[in-house]
Amino acid sequence: MASVMPVVVYPLDEDGGRCVRVDGEILGRVYSLRDIAAFLRRAGIEDVDESYVEASGLIEWRGGGPQVWKH
Template identity: 50%
Template sequence: MTSTRVIVGPPDPETGRKVQIGDRVVGHAFAVRDVAAFMQEAGLQDWDELDVVRSELIEWRGGGPEHW
């Protein structure tokens, strides 16, 4: 998992930010905590919101983790 590409799409006020892990869309996030939950479901159980914000594994499109 640690080498898998993670993409958080641009913000959308209605649908949130699409989160893709590898080639699979895992859901839509409305906050950093949602991205952390998707990462945990993907096998990184120890990840929290701070890990998500600091990670270089995640490509943020349309703004960083502070844009929702």
């Protein structure tokens, strides 16, 4: 795996998406754990899937954890 980068997933917005920041850079809006995994792979973190995203202690979840995708 590449070096560890700080990952922050922000609270739901009015459209049901969550903003993701990796290493201080906003990558975009996500709507599922699958979306987060795809962003992390593009950021250079290898071998990431939905299970990794859900269980990782390296991700800071704001406004609810990995199961919060609806208001």
